[in-house]
Structures are given as C-alpha cells and as structure tokens.
Amino acid sequence: MLHFLVSVFLLLLTPGPGVLSLAGVGAAFGRNAGLSYMLGLLIGTNLVALAVVSGVAAVVLSVPWLRTVLLIASICYLLWLAFRIAMSGSKIRFIEAQKQPGVTDGIILQTINPKAYVVNTALFTGFPFVNQPLLVETLTKFLVINIIWIAIHLLWLAAGVTLQSMALKPSVQRAINIVMAIAMLVVVLLAAISTFSVNT
Numbered sequence: 001m002l003h004f005l006v007s008v009f010l011l012l013l014t015p016g017p018g019v020l021s022l023a024g025v026g027a028a029f030g031r032n033a034g035l036s037y038m039l040g041l042l043i044g045t046n047l048v049a050l051a052v053v054s055g056v057a058a059v060v061l062s063v064p065w066l067r068t069v070l071l072i073a074s075i076c077y078l079l080w081l082a083f084r085i086a087m088s089g090s091k092i093r094f095i096e097a098q099k100q101p102g103v104t105d106g107i108i109l110q111t112i113n114p115k116a117y118v119v120n121t122a123l124f125t126g127f128p129f130v131n132q133p134l135l136v137e138t139l140t141k142f143l144v145i146n147i148i149w150i151a152i153h154l155l156w157l158a159a160g161v162t163l164q165s166m167a168l169k170p171s172v173q174r175a176i177n178i179v180m181a182i183a184m185l186v187v188v189l190l191a192a193i194s195t196f197s198v199n200t
Contacts, residue, residue: 003127004123004127004129004141004144005144005148007122007123007126007127008123008144008145008148009148009152011119011122011123012119012145012148012149012152013152016113016115016116017109017113017115018041018045018109018110018113018115018116018153019152019153019156020156021037021101021109022034022037022038022041022153022156022157022160023156023157023159023160023163024160025037025100025101025157025160026156026157026158026159026160026161027160027161027163028100029100030161031157031161033100033101033102034157034160034161035157036102036103036106037101037102037103037105037106038106038153038154038157039103039106040101040102040103040104040105040106040107040108040109040110041106041107041109041110041153042106042146042149042150042153043103043106043107043110044106044107044108044109044110044111044113044116045110045116045120045149046142046146047107047110047111048110048111048113048116048117048120049120049124049142049145051117052117052120052121052124052125053124053138079185120145123141123145124138124141127141163176
C-alpha cells in the first residue's frame with residue numbers, strides 16, 4: 001500500500017497538460033474559474049480511469065497501428081507543450097489560456113490527455129493489494145487516487161494564482177519555465193517507456 005501511495009503522489013505530481021493548463025487558468029482568470037475547470041478535469045480523469053478499469057481503453061489500444069498513431073500524436077503534443085513553456089521567455093506562462101474554460105473544457109482535455117491513460121493504467125493494473133478482493137482493491141484505489149489528485153491540483157491552481165501576482169525577477173521566471181518544460185519532457189519519456197514496455 002505504501003508503494004502505491006508513493007507512486008500515486010509522484011505520478012500525479014509530475015506536470016502534465018492537466019495541471020499546467022489548470023495553473024494557466026488560475027493565473028489568467030482567478031480561483032473560481034480554476035475551480036470550475038478543475039471539476040471538469042476531475043470528471044474527465046475518472047472517466048479515463050473507468051475506461052481503463054473496464055477494459056475499453058485496452059481494447060482500443062490493442063490495435064497495433066492505432067496504438068502507434070496515438071503514441072506518436074501524444075508525444076508530439078507533449079513535446080509541443082514543453083516547447084511552448086520553454087520558449088515563453090522571462091514570463092511564467094504555464095499553458096496560457098485565451099478564453100475562460102469551464103467544466104466541459106476540463107472533461108475534454110482529460111479524455112484526450114495521454115498522461116491520464118498512462119497514469120491510470122499503471123496504478124490500476126499494478127500495485128496489487130495482498131489478500132484483498134479485486135472490487136475492494138479497485139474502489140480503494142479510486143478513493144485514494146481522487147483524494148491525492150484533488151490535493152495536488154489545488155496546489156497547482158494556487159501556484160498559478162499566486163505566481164502571476166508576484167513580482168519575480170525575469171531570470172527566476174525563465175528558470176521556472178525551463179524546469180516545467182524539462183518536467184514535461186520527463187512525462188514524454190515515461191509515457192513512451194510505459195507504452196513500449198507494454199508492447200514488448
């Protein structure tokens with residue numbers, strides 16, 4: 001159980017499109033808009049988890065050419081996000097929002113977010129609980145993942161709202177952008193490794 005908790009924390013803490021866009025919404029439109037968008041992300045990530053648990057995602061991804069296309073598209077998308085963040089210069093950008101997103105936008109993003117599938121597949125198919133029925137294990141994982149998910153996303157939202165209001169030096173803001181871009185590249189690497197290891 002401890003390994004599962006640590007893995008949930010680390011996998012969810014790693015920046016992906018969800019948390020970075022949430023921070024961007026918080027920075028651009030404030031806390032209330034961010035909470036609305038976060039609700040959509042939460043619904044979306046649970047829909048992805050249900051798809052993984054029910055096997056729907058496995059059926060879709062069992063088609064080799066479709067899996068390859070989705071993998072390439074996902075990697076390209078994450079690389080593009082990392083490039084945007086790294087090249088945003090001396091202003092913290094996260095993922096900049098042009099219009100105020102809502103619940104629907106959050107749901108849509110999560111259902112096409114490759115990291116959501118990678119994380120949920122790793123957490124629900126790995127880390128078996130000893131001497132626990134599968135239903136109890138699955139429900140417990142849903143509960144634990146959601147509690148940690150909400151806490152981490154609230155922190156990212158607060159970061160977006162707070163950082164944009166601070167008068168940080170341009171060099172500090174540039175360094176934050178570069179660190180976030182590197183974190184995105186790590187997400188790409190983890191996604192690729194996870195997918196290729198499943199295929200081999």
